[in-house]
Amino acid sequence: MAFEPKRPVNKISYQESRIYSDAELKNYTEEELKNFKIKHEIPMLEELEKGPWPSFVADAKRNALRRKKLADDKMLIDREGSEDLLGVLEQSFVEGETHWKHGGIVGVMGYGGGVIGRYSDLAEKYPSVAHFHTMRVNQPASKFYDTDFLRTICDLWEYRGSGLMNLHGSTGDLVLLGTTTEQLEPIFFDLTHVMDTDIGGSGSNLRTPSCCIGKARCEFACIDTQELSYELTNYYQDELHRPAFPYKFKFKFDGCPNGCVASIARSDLSFIGTWRDDIRIDQEAVKGYIAGDIKPNAGAHGGKDWGKFDIQKEVIGLCPSNCMAMVDGKLTINNAECVRCMHCINTMPRALKPGTDTGVSLLCGAKAPILDGAQMATLLVPFMKAEAPYDNIKGVIEKIWEYWMDEGKNRERVGEMIQRIGLPKFIEVLELPPAPQMVKAPRSNPYIFWKEEDVAGGWKRDINDYRTRHKR
Amino acid sequence: MMEELKKAILEFAEGSKKTKFYFKDMEKAVSEKVPGAKMREVKKAASELVMEGVLIYFSTGSSTMYGLKGRGMTEDPTEGSE
Ligand code: HEM
Ligand code: HEM
Numbered sequence: 181m182a183f184e185p186k187r188p189v190n191k192i193s194y195q196e197s198r199i200y201s202d203a204e205l206k207n208y209t210e211e212e213l214k215n216f217k218i219k220h221e222i223p224m225l226e227e228l229e230k231g232p233w234p235s236f237v238a239d240a241k242r243n244a245l246r247r248k249k250l251a252d253d254k255m256l257i258d259r260e261g262s263e264d265l266l267g268v269l270e271q272s273f274v275e276g277e278t279h280w281k282h283g284g285i286v287g288v289m290g291y292g293g294g295v296i297g298r299y300s301d302l303a304e305k306y307p308s309v310a311h312f313h314t315m316r317v318n319q320p321a322s323k324f325y326d327t328d329f330l331r332t333i334c335d336l337w338e339y340r341g342s343g344l345m346n347l348h349g350s351t352g353d354l355v356l357l358g359t360t361t362e363q364l365e366p367i368f369f370d371l372t373h374v375m376d377t378d379i380g381g382s383g384s385n386l387r388t389p390s391c392c393i394g395k396a397r398c399e400f401a402c403i404d405t406q407e408l409s410y411e412l413t414n415y416y417q418d419e420l421h422r423p424a425f426p427y428k429f430k431f432k433f434d435g436c437p438n439g440c441v442a443s444i445a446r447s448d449l450s451f452i453g454t455w456r457d458d459i460r461i462d463q464e465a466v467k468g469y470i471a472g473d474i475k476p477n478a479g480a481h482g483g484k485d486w487g488k489f490d491i492q493k494e495v496i497g498l499c500p501s502n503c504m505a506m507v508d509g510k511l512t513i514n515n516a517e518c519v520r521c522m523h524c525i526n527t528m529p530r531a532l533k534p535g536t537d538t539g540v541s542l543l544c545g546a547k548a549p550i551l552d553g554a555q556m557a558t559l560l561v562p563f564m565k566a567e568a569p570y571d572n573i574k575g576v577i578e579k580i581w582e583y584w585m586d587e588g589k590n591r592e593r594v595g596e597m598i599q600r601i602g603l604p605k606f607i608e609v610l611e612l613p614p615a616p617q618m619v620k621a622p623r624s625n626p627y628i629f630w631k632e633e634d635v636a637g638g639w640k641r642d643i644n645d646y647r648t649r650h651k652r
Numbered sequence: 653m654m655e656e657l658k659k660a661i662l663e664f665a666e667g668s669k670k671t672k673f674y675f676k677d678m679e680k681a682v683s684e685k686v687p688g689a690k691m692r693e694v695k696k697a698a699s700e701l702v703m704e705g706v707l708i709y710f711s712t713g714s715s716t717m718y719g720l721k722g723r724g725m726t727e728d729p730t731e732g733s734e
């Protein structure tokens with residue numbers, strides 16, 4: 181189904197919106213760059229330029245040189261932001277301490293997120309980064325842009341910001357690094373009214389949702405990750421911009437268990453596309469792989485000679501639940517035991533496909549290691565259909581929020597709260613049934629305890645009655 | 653209802669020893685004063701106070717607090733009273 185925006189979207193034309201001429205964008209030669217030295221000594225940072233990989237230090241130097249050569253009226257904040265940024269970072273490397281102060285009350289009117297106040301405590305030594313706020317811009321689903329959009333935002337940020345940006349931050353946003361408080365409202369105006377986009381989440385908000393490329397490009401996608409991301413981004417605008425949660429909350433959407441946005445590790449609520457019927461098998465194509473007519477892994481890792489494809493060793497023997505076999509020359513799968521690891525499908529994509537009764541698994545509570553170490557998400561709902569308008573999914577989300585906002589402590593991630601109160605309690609308040617899929621080894625992990633009201637007769641027994649049947 | 657909630661928020665903000673407070677603590681105080689106040693309504697009232705320029709957000713980037721404009725915090729954290 182073709183994408184339908186929820187309302188008409190402005191078409192951006194770089195030719196109309198551009199601020200810099202081609203000559204201004206390419207205003208230095210590679211020779212000049214080689215001889216260019218920024219105003220601070222940065223020997224440790226320059227180590228990061230060595231080797232074959234790209235380096236943010238090299239990029240920041242290019243930016244510094246371009247800004248040095250631009251005319252005064254071609255930028256609204258201090259031109260030496262990149263130079264001072266590198267300078268203060270070098271000093272932090274030497275001292276092993278940061279010189280950024282945490283937080284502030286900068287923001288744009290009515291929004292409680294998307295702008296992160298950053299101030300240097302070495303304002304005299306590095307005046308251009310005394311105020312160096314970050315803005316997060318909500319990326320489009322799967323990060324599809326056209327060049328008009330990208331060039332327009334680059335010009336805008338060169339003009340009203342430092343010109344430095346990070347595409348993309350871990351949450352997903354375009355991260356615009358370094359501007360002053362006065363520039364925030366004009367940038368916000370341009371982003372929303374001209375570019376027809378929005379700033380992202382930060383602080384105790386719903387963070388900018390992000391998704392894998394999904395059905396746009398990927399045949400493994402079991403759900404339309406982009407539509408789900410777009411829908412929930414729009415539906416939860418208030419949660420995105422007006423903070424009232426105990427702490428941050430992230431959604432990420434993976435179209436299948438390959439997990440290209442790693443939602444299971446990086447989001448408080450992880451959506452992973454899956455199927456509940458059988459893996460589709462094309463037995464002719466299986467024969468093709470065995471005979472060597474079709475390249476395994478769609479030709480990936482093909483740079484080396486791995487020898488003849490061995491289905492027993494490379495697929496059947498690697499199935500984590502041992503549920504595949506060759507029977508009379510046919511590949512069989514015991515689908516009840518399949519854990520949807522994707523290995524066989526990735527190896528033989530022409531022969532194997534996910535089933536057609538598709539939906540999502542919902543997992544909750546991943547986080548990075550600020551408290552008690554990093555944590556992966558725990559399964560809450562093994563399978564749920566994922567079709568517009570997604571009321572079933574919204575129902576689960578809202579129950580989680582309601583309980584966490586009530587029970588969660590200030591600055592407690594939902595995953596930490598689950599650890600504190602226990603998963604049995606959490607699924608009980610969400611009114612979700614316990615499922616064996618929630619437990620790594622259900623036979624040996626007795627985490628689902630009976631409650632007295634669930635047991636006929638409760639905990640009490642009449643010992644005399646018992647003795648009538650059981651001799652001492 | 654909305655006016656009552658806003659008043660309760662302001663009373664809490666003005667009476668608080670702290671200049672920055674979490675939504676949760678504000679919400680708790682408000683629901684003591686206005687029994688039956690729903691979390692969503694408190695949030696709406698707080699958002700309106702922000703729009704009116706009475707309350708402000710304070711964010712570290714990772715978490716957010718509320719404060720009363722002109723009290724304790726200025727835009728540059730070095731100039732604040734804490
Ligand atoms: C034909 C007779 C029996 C068969 C086929 C049998 C089979 C099994 C199997 C397959 C298991 C599960 C092992 C696992 O969890 O991996 C098991 C566990 C066990 N069996 Fe048996 N069993 C038999 C008789 C008995 C008898 C007579 C007793 C005791 C009087 C007994 C006591 C146990 C115990 C205590 C366990 C461990 C339970 C647990 O791990 O939770 N079994 N048995
Ligand atoms: C004073 C007497 C006993 C004590 C102190 C005792 C203690 C224990 C303990 C501490 C465990 C380990 C529990 C766990 O790892 O969670 C255990 C397991 C076990 N006990 Fe006993 N036990 C006693 C008597 C018995 C008797 C009389 C039987 C059988 C007739 C028995 C059968 C078992 C079995 C089958 C297990 C394994 C259960 C499982 O792995 O699920 N025990 N016992």
Ligand code: SF4
Pocket residue numbers: 392393394398399400401402434435436437438439440441
């Ligand atoms: S997560 Fe799955 S569906 Fe999404 S891009 Fe990766 S392989 Fe494709």
Ligand code: SF4
Pocket residue numbers: 498499500501502503504513517518519520521522523524525
């Ligand atoms: S998806 Fe994984 S668990 Fe399922 S059959 Fe294939 S290899 Fe086995």
